[in-house]
Amino acid sequence: MRAEVVPGEPALILRGRKRILIVADLHIGLVRYVDENIVNKLRDLANDVGADEVVILGDLKHSLGYDRRVENLLRDFDFILVKGNHDGGLEGEKELRIGKFHLIHGHFKPKDFGDFLIVGHAHPSIYLYGVKERVWIFGEWKNRKVIVMPAFNELCSSTPINLRRPAGFLFREWDYSNANVATLDCVMLGKVKDLKVQCSSTFRQLQ
Template sequence: MRDESRRSEPGTGSTPAAVDPVPGEPAATATIEGDHALLLTDYHAGYEAGLRYERGVDVPSRAPDRRERLLALLERTGPDRLVVLGDLMHSIGDPGGAERGELEVLFESFAGDLEVTVVKGNHDGRIETWLADSDDIGATITVVPGEGIALGDIGVCHGHTWPSRAVLESEMVCLGHEHPCVRLEDEIGGSRVERAWLRGRLDPEPFRDRPEYEGVSWLEDADETPPRVVVVPAFNDLVGGTWINVAGQSFLSPFLPTGLAGAEAYLLDGTRLGPYESV
């Protein structure tokens, strides 16, 4: 998947913010405030315990597999910073024993010099009351609200609520929550569902009349180009998601799909599927 954002803006000589998907993985790298960063979303630690509690479905825990996949990604990409775009854990309230234990083992496995930014998702409950204060975790952890913050030129949020003003004033907006997937059919009627990236620009329509965004320049000046937007696929491969190319599927975020302008879908391996509505 070629990142067109790497091209310099005409007349400036500067390179805009860039988010580069890791081939074959639901994660991306970016340069944030001079740091090499790895971005991912919707880890949903403890998901299997949630299935037992919420639906009575007994699924063996895949916590070790999730942890090893993430640790392998960290080794592969060598980031200074890890940014989780929300839903690090699965339970809505306080984490249960298995869920909290999964996260503690995960974070104890991180290098001590790794900086971790966790954007609170709708499943993250009161994660800030214990995660950042755990004595057994060597990594530096910062938990920020779900409406997100600007990290250099990149605005990060979860997507379950309206983004902060700082996010909308960034060059690029990255969010999760949606778990975008595509359903692909073959010539004999067989089908499969695969996780997908969505990339495009923000459309001003859903944001324009909200008072908290008054004065945001691209919302008021039709000649100004809106920020690029990336909807990141879920890291957890069990959680399902929004089938973006199936009629009748509703998006989860309050500003999607109205807020997507010309968004295209890509598979994890980089295959470009074109405009997501026509896949």
């Protein structure tokens, strides 16, 4: 089984006997008038990639409490939820193992890890030349590979990783300066430490 980024989308596919689509941080309810669009986008994406299963890697909803609207919006949509810190009142898994891949939301540290960690929660972005955009992070931590997923909901606030550390246990322990960064369109931007230098240069030019 292997992991592949869906070009142009904040989504992964695990390819093996099944095609498993993974997205993180939908935050339904953040801006209510776009909730249905977010759900429809996920449905369409699952159909487009021929997904056999869909995994939502935490923070399906934005409200910390129970929100009936979420259940109503997703009533006819089959998915597996790996619960995030916003998913109180919803049924789901704390973590999920699929082959060598260990899927967690990222707000707590699990007792055990697989060889390949996939996390959400951090909402990573990059800030360059006055523009901030969502990105992927690919790296290694404690001899295992790591993928940090961008938020599926483009209206979520994000953390520019070349300016400050994102949220989550991983970033409290991981020196991610050597991790690689890519845009949603799969353009490799380089290592985080080099992007910090570029960001500093940008600020100097603006002064």
